[in-house]
Amino acid sequence: MTTRRQRIISLLEERDYSPSELVLALDLRGKGSKRLIIEELKAVQKIIRREGKVLLIKPAQCRRCGFTFRPEIKVPSRCPRCKSEWIEEPRFMIEKR
Numbered sequence: 001m002t003t004r005r006q007r008i009i010s011l012l013e014e015r016d017y018s019p020s021e022l023v024l025a026l027d028l029r030g031k032g033s034k035r036l037i038i039e040e041l042k043a044v045q046k047i048i049r050r051e052g053k054v055l056l057i058k059p060a061q062c063r064r065c066g067f068t069f070r071p072e073i074k075v076p077s078r079c080p081r082c083k084s085e086w087i088e089e090p091r092f093m094i095e096k097r
């Protein structure tokens with residue numbers, strides 16, 4: 001049996017993904033699917049930590065002014081510096097050992 005979390009782990013061991021790319025890769029649809037991915041990523045981070053692996057986070061960035069957000073498992077909606085909503089999503093991948 002392959003759970004969704006296991007699929008996410010397999011994907012992130014191959015390369016980095018943004019939350020929107022994971023929604024597409026897992027064929028999720030509809031409202032709230034990105035929020036679901038965020039929750040799954042938080043669970044994945046705990047699971048892989050037990051195996052001594054690390055979830056690498058390339059932080060979100062404002063595409064207007066270049067402001068870099070903190071490396072967190074969330075998708076910010078608005079830039080605190082210029083108030084733009086044109087945000088490059090964070091990217092996640094599992095560190096290769």
Ligand SMILES: [Zn+2]
Nearest residue numbers: 062065079082
């Ligand atoms: Zn900005």
